Amino acid sequence: MRNDKRKKLAVLLSAAMLMSVLPASAFADSNRTPAEWSKLAETTPASGGIAMDEGSTVPVDVAITKSKAEALARQYVSIPKEYVLQGANLSMELLASGKRNAWGLDFVKKVNGKHLGSVYVRIHADSGQLLEFSSYSDNASSKPSYPLKVERDDAQQIALRFIQTIAADYKDSIQYNPEYGLQLLPPLTGEVLHTLRYDRMVNGIPYVDNYIELEVDSEGHVRRYSLQWDHTIEFPKIDAMLTAKQADAKLRAAAAPQLAYIIPYNVQGKKMPKLSYELLPIAIDAVTGELKGNGNMNTYRAGVVSVTPLTEKPVGEEPRSRTITEKEAVEAVRAAFKLPAEAELNGSNYSEQTDESTGRAxxxxxxxxxxxxxxxxxxxxxASVNGHTGEIRNFNTYAYSDQGQADIPKVSLEQASALAIETVKKQLPWLTDELYFIKPDPKQYEDMKRSGNGRFYFSFVHKIHGAVIEYDSINVTIDSSSGEVVNYDAYLTGYEYPAKAPAVIEKDKAVASWLDYYRTQLTYRLVQQFSWNGQPLPIEKYKLMLAAGEIKGDEVKAITEAELVYQLVPRLIDEALFLDAETGGWRNRETGEATQLEKPKAKDIEGHWAQRQLELMVAYKALDVKNGEVRPNEAVTRGELIKMLVLARSSGHSPVMASADRMAAKASFNDVATDSSYFVYVESALEQNLIDVGDGSFNPSGKVTRDEMAELIVRALGYNALANYDHIFKASFKDSAQIENKGQAAIVVGLQIMSLSDGKFLPKKQVARGEASVAFFRYLQSRAELKEAPIRM
Incomplete structure (x- = not known):
């Protein structure tokens, strides 16, 4: 039976949640083995459901019928009776050395035609083992609580009990992966899913591509379960292997950091290239130390970057800026590339714009x-031609009669390579000393005619002072029959670079920094080899022959072997980083700001009455740490308070403003410029009507009174208009006469977000950083408690 992939994808997308109606304790009632479950299914009648005719036959010999699979699904997951079986499919899945059949079952709950819930379950069609389930429920009456009822440690215990019940045979062959799915930042909402993974253990070593994965929500319900396990893999017997210390030395020796210019994508102000030392993760054979994964940036697109540029010096000058007419643009294209004599110009468009990244016209x-x-x-x-220089940016020609079929190649790979290089030299003569040809792997063109691919594809890397320009690209496509260029594309950004190569840190120092970023993992991974008629078959050739229909999949013998490797994997970091090649320090890849692997911890809040809340604000960088101190008793500033509020309302996500928008934006306040660290937060607060423009000054370094903070919090809760009816919220505070925002003060005290001191609200008192942290933590609690379910009529 053919698996309907599109339908299954839709089910998986819609079945991402639930179990608020299906508690974890109700999933199963025994520790049966897969064989026992299979036996149980033989005597368990199917309940509910519509789908295929029970009398129909399945054209695959499986031990578990559809009705038995449904019975098992309802036993495993305790699916309520009102969930009706809407669809079923039987699919075959390839394993390392065999195959597996599995039933996919879709259960749906509908009331008056409205979809209220769904459960997707996948059952092994031979053993009856539960392989997967996921679910969704439209439960309007449920609402999250904050802080979480079930933290990650408790979720682990729930997950282990579930595994003990559903997959008891596997519990002694798994090990908890403490890093997978871990949220480094504490949650700012009660709607949290704890993702937990248990890796398969083989000979005391984790095989990270086989695992049991679960999702447990903050109410303690198992929402998703997946068993990714291949019993057909044969693992090698290892008598001796490198020690962790020896592996570290081998990885250090094999690491080859490469210089690259990158652009932080959400930098404040004008974008400027940053010189980085990049090091891709690599792997070595755990027994021999042989390099297995290539982290060298000189490997691109099934090819290798040349060691030297196209020429030692530029072969021409960069064209001067002037006004290019349509006639000149057309002549430039005809001079550069071959156009048929019958080609007629039927479209011409001239456009001007400002480059969003560089600000250039x-x-x-x-x-x-x-x-x-x-x-x-x-x-x-x-074709596209630069209207200021006459430079051709891209060219593409297409003959409809080709239909993607290749004629007998008339030019060789070597000839096509030479033509591509010559084309780039002619089009970009002023850059030839900065462009490096990517020599393609000849294997990909061995069966050009057979595969129906009649084109050679070439690319070039742009380097300045030996550093790769990651965001520039140059590509040329040559037709193998005509020997003509059919596609040319040169995307070159106009950023400014230093005239001389800047001084950079030594490679050894860069390697040491990157090995602090990565951790070394000992694990197995699969390697696949193909043979046809008893002869080895490279995977590239196998794919081409398979696509051309020259061979069938069952004619090729695939051998899958497991190999033991030490590999580099990133440590848990809550931000994307790059290594500044000039200073040797870490920077945020988004903003370009200096950062570090180990986050600073405040040493002056240990034992403080607001320690937990202060740690929360420090984690989200709402409060800064200077010299190891967060200064909890210091007055909070207006900028810090607004940042706290915006982060709290957005579950910790900073407002994102594209660089083009930032460059075009005009600051709403005369003292918070676009390059201010508070700019996006202040503008977001203004957009959400949390603050007013007033006289045009925000005063970000100014202090905040309790009266002002009360109004800000009530605005965030959405009750400010109501609070202004102060006769509704009568506050019997000793100092009520001194309070400007009486209704707001009554609300925050009534919700226990802010507290009194000897019956006084103290409206004019400045708010300390610790007090502000506690207030916003309580704001998060109140926001969850005040969330209302819709009224059902």
Whole structure:
């Protein structure tokens, strides 16, 4: 039976939640083995459901019928009777050395035609083992609590009990993976799913591609379960292997950091390239120390970057800026590339724009030609020409008669390579000393005619002072029959770079820093080898022959072997980083700001009455740490308070403003410029109507009174308009006469977000950093408690 992948994907997407109606304790009632479950299914009648005719036969010999699979699903997951079986599919899944059949079952709950819940269950069609389930429920009456009722440690115990019940045979072969799914930042909402993974253990070593994974929500319900396990893998017997210390030395010796210019994508102000030392994760054979994973940036697109540039010096000068006419643009394209004599220009468009990244004014001619033969259109060409320099940015031509079929190649890979290099030299003569040709792997073109691919694809890397420009790209495509360029694309950004190569840290220091970033993991991984008619078959050739229909999948023998490796994997870091090649320090890849692997911990809040709340604000960088101190008794500033509020309302996510928007934006306040660290938070608060423009000054370093903070919190709760009816909220505070925002003060005290001191609200008192942290923690609690379920009529 053919598996309907599209339907299954839709089910998986819709079945991402639930179990608020299916508690974990109700999933199963015994520790049966897969064989016992299979036997149980033979005597268990199916309940509910519609789908395939029970009398229909399945064209696959499996031990578990559809009705037995449904019975097992209802036993495993305790699916309520009102959930009806809506669909079932039987699919075959390839394993390392065999295959497995599995039933996929979709259960749906509908009331008056409305979809209120669904459960997807996958059952092993031979053993009856539960392989997967996920679920969704439209439970409008449920609401999360904050802080969480079930933290990650408690969720682990729930997960282990579930595994003991559902997959008892596996419990002694797994080990908890403490890093997978771990949220480094404490949650700011009660709607949390704890993702837990238990890796398969083989000979005391984790095989991380086999595992049991679960999701447990903050109410303690198992919402998803997945058993990823291949019993057909044969693992090698290892008598001796490298020690962790020896592996570290081998990895250190094999590591080859590469210089690269990168652009932080959400940098404040004008974007400037940053010079980075990049090191991709690598792996070595755990027995021999041989390099297995290639982390060298000189490997691209099934090819290797040349050691030297196209030329030692530029072969021409960069064109001067001037106004390019349409006629000049057309002539530039015809001079650079071959166009058929019958090509007619049928479209021309001139546009000007400002580059969002560099702020530079740009202009382009976009041209289109069509080819006709005997009155019928046979092809088309398009090109884009720089309206200031005449430089061709891209060119593409297509003949409709090709239909993707390759004629007998008339040019070799070597000839096509030479043509691609010559094309780039002619189009970009001022950059030839900075462009490096990527030599393609000849294997990918061994069966060009057979595969129906009649084109050679080439790429070039742009380097400045030996550093790769990651965001520049140059590509050329050559037709193997005509030997003509059919596609040319040169995307070159206009950033400014230093005239001389900057001084950078030594490679050894870069390697040491990156090995602090990565951790060394000992694990197995699978390697697949193919053979045909008893001869080894490279995987590239296998794919081409399979795509061309020259061989069938069952004619090729696939051998899958497990190998033991030491590999580098990233440590748990709550931000994307890059290593500054000039200073040797870590920077945030998003903002470009200096950061560090180990987050600073405040040493002056240990034992403080607001320690937990202060730690929360420090974790989200709402409060800074200077010299190891967070200064909890210091007055909080207006900028810090607004940042706290915006982060609290957005579950810890910082407002994102594209660089183009930031460059075009005008600051709403005269003392919070676009390059201020508070700019996005203040603008977000203004947009959410949490603050007013007033006289145009925000005063981010100013202090905040309790009266002001009360109004801010009530605005965030959405009750500010109501609070202004102060006769509704009568506050019997000793100092009520001194309170400007009486209704707001009554609300925050009534909700226990802010407290009194000897019956006084103290509205004019400045708010300390510790007090503000506690207030916003309590705000999060109140927000969860005040969440209402919709009224059902």
């Amino acid at each position: 740009e202009a382009f001619w976009n041209l289109n030609w069509t080819f006709k033969k005997d009155g019928k259109e046979t092809g088309s060409t398009s």
